[in-house]
Amino acid sequence: MPLRVDAALSPAEPLPTGFAAAVVVDVIRATTTAAYFLQAGAGRLLLAGEVETARRLAGGGALLAGERGGVPLEGFDLGNSPREAAALDLAGREVVMTTTNGTVAALRSAAVSPQVALGSLANASAVARWAVGFDSVLFVAAGREGRVALDDTYAIGVVIEKLMGLAEVELSDPARLAFEASRADAADVLAASAAARALEPVGLAADVGVCARRDALRVVPVMKGRLEGALTFEGAVF
Amino acid sequence: MPLRVDAALSPAEPLPTGFAAAVVVDVIRATTTAAYFLQAGAGRLLLAGEVETARRLAGGGALLAGERGGVPLEGFDLGNSPREAAALDLAGREVVMTTTNGTVAALRSAAVSPQVALGSLANASAVARWAVGFDSVLFVAAGREGRVALDDTYAIGVVIEKLMGLAEVELSDPARLAFEASRADAADVLAASAAARALEPVGLAADVGVCARRDALRVVPVMKGRLEGALTFEGAVF
Numbered sequence: 155m156p157l158r159v160d161a162a163l164s165p166a167e168p169l170p171t172g173f174a175a176a177v178v179v180d181v182i183r184a185t186t187t188a189a190y191f192l193q194a195g196a197g198r199l200l201l202a203g204e205v206e207t208a209r210r211l212a213g214g215g216a217l218l219a220g221e222r223g224g225v226p227l228e229g230f231d232l233g234n235s236p237r238e239a240a241a242l243d244l245a246g247r248e249v250v251m252t253t254t255n256g257t258v259a260a261l262r263s264a265a266v267s268p269q270v271a272l273g274s275l276a277n278a279s280a281v282a283r284w285a286v287g288f289d290s291v292l293f294v295a296a297g298r299e300g301r302v303a304l305d306d307t308y309a310i311g312v313v314i315e316k317l318m319g320l321a322e323v324e325l326s327d328p329a330r331l332a333f334e335a336s337r338a339d340a341a342d343v344l345a346a347s348a349a350a351r352a353l354e355p356v357g358l359a360a361d362v363g364v365c366a367r368r369d370a371l372r373v374v375p376v377m378k379g380r381l382e383g384a385l386t387f388e389g390a391v392f
Numbered sequence: 393m394p395l396r397v398d399a400a401l402s403p404a405e406p407l408p409t410g411f412a413a414a415v416v417v418d419v420i421r422a423t424t425t426a427a428y429f430l431q432a433g434a435g436r437l438l439l440a441g442e443v444e445t446a447r448r449l450a451g452g453g454a455l456l457a458g459e460r461g462g463v464p465l466e467g468f469d470l471g472n473s474p475r476e477a478a479a480l481d482l483a484g485r486e487v488v489m490t491t492t493n494g495t496v497a498a499l500r501s502a503a504v505s506p507q508v509a510l511g512s513l514a515n516a517s518a519v520a521r522w523a524v525g526f527d528s529v530l531f532v533a534a535g536r537e538g539r540v541a542l543d544d545t546y547a548i549g550v551v552i553e554k555l556m557g558l559a560e561v562e563l564s565d566p567a568r569l570a571f572e573a574s575r576a577d578a579a580d581v582l583a584a585s586a587a588a589r590a591l592e593p594v595g596l597a598a599d600v601g602v603c604a605r606r607d608a609l610r611v612v613p614v615m616k617g618r619l620e621g622a623l624t625f626e627g628a629v630f
Binding site: 162163164166167168182183185188189192193196197198199200201224225235236237260264269270271272273277280281284298300301302303304305307308327328330331334352353356358360361374375376377386387388389392 | 426427462518546
């Protein structure tokens with residue numbers, strides 16, 4: 155059985171369920187920083203959704219770390235900087251962290267997956283070695299301002315590439331997108347898409363080759379107006 | 393002034409406003425088929441959101457085309473097949489089309505943009521030549537089952553590549569993602585992201601280089617449990 159890999163690239167999308175593990179990626183910077191905190195010796199890292207929750211949890215001597223809008227928080231011991239984290243000795247310390255996007259993504263992931271890890275480029279191969287222990291993995295991009303983010307998607311692609319070196323995988327559309335370039339061969343990429351595969355059982359697979367053919371036409375359907383709620387288009391040659 | 397290019401890759405995301413033109417992409421198959429209908433000589437193409445609207449609009453002698461779930465519709469003259477469309481002579485005919493995803497994306501696009509075109513690989517260069525006439529362009533992926541689709545994103549990337557050959561462009565994160573591969577250089581891609589640029593004014597740009605460094609660590613922050621609504625993580629080495 156191949157390892158099933160999916161990726162929720164947009165924070166606007168409800169997370170799919172049924173995955174054995176989730177990898178949260180907020181590569182600039184929360185999940186990178188989190189890995190550095192633990193590398194620096196922290197015994198435990200807590201991710202809190204709210205600043206006040208973080209403050210309360212840190213009451214017993216833990217370090218407070220995080221940001222809102224990229225800026226360090228009043229009274230916090232640490233920001234959300236992997237550079238800062240890399241220079242620390244946190245042996246035996248506990249860190250309570252809250253960030254704008256990464257924490258939210260982690261909380262959402264935990265709501266759908268029994269196992270959750272934080273992934274980044276910094277620990278890409280390590281995360282892949284973690285993920286290969288499950289039969290299905292969902293990557294969750296933190297995203298930016300509610301939309302798909304380039305950096306998180308890129309980092310997910312790198313981890314998936316590592317994972318593909320370790321196991322046979324079955325990639326969803328978004329997982330494959332994260333892995334692939336738009337400079338890859340059109341026919342190959344289109345044929346791999348869920349839309350193409352959905353055409354097979356209805357006998358329309360041959361359409362895909364036509365869809366993949368570049369620059370066969372010079373006509374552009376351009377919207378001209380509306381009619382009873384519909385849009386009207388006419389062809390224009392360019 | 394560079395041409396501003398954005399892309400809404402997930403149908404779950406609200407469309408950004410303020411763009412002079414929108415390019416709707418449902419490459420498998422609606423926007424490819426639409427281009428072929430017009431190439432075949434159709435004088436006009438209507439995109440209707442609902443099957444009943446399409447039927448009513450076609451009452452006066454237009455051809456009915458479309459699908460739901462990839463399957464042709466009862467009583468319709470044509471499906472949503474670019475192969476079928478390429479073989480037709482539609483000189484002087486009007487086509488009323490309704491499809492599962494592409495039509496919805498077109499209607500959403502029209503609600504935010506005064507100019508809308510349908511893009512595909514088949515007319516990629518032509519669409520780019522259309523788009524270069526505006527100062528800002530939003531690509532809208534139809535997507536699949538409410539999520540990011542590989543094929544649409546890929547096709548948007550190809551059109552953007554063409555556009556970059558015609559004009560100086562300023563790409564949003566999702567637009568750049570569509571263009572880039574995960575196999576590109578990490579530092580380059582991360583530096584280009586909105587997340588990285590947002591760090592500059594707050595003096596944290598140097599963090600990006602750390603975030604871009606692959607395999608610096610072997611530690612994986614793994615969720616261990618919850619505490620007062622927060623998630624707890626511990627480092628595991630892989």
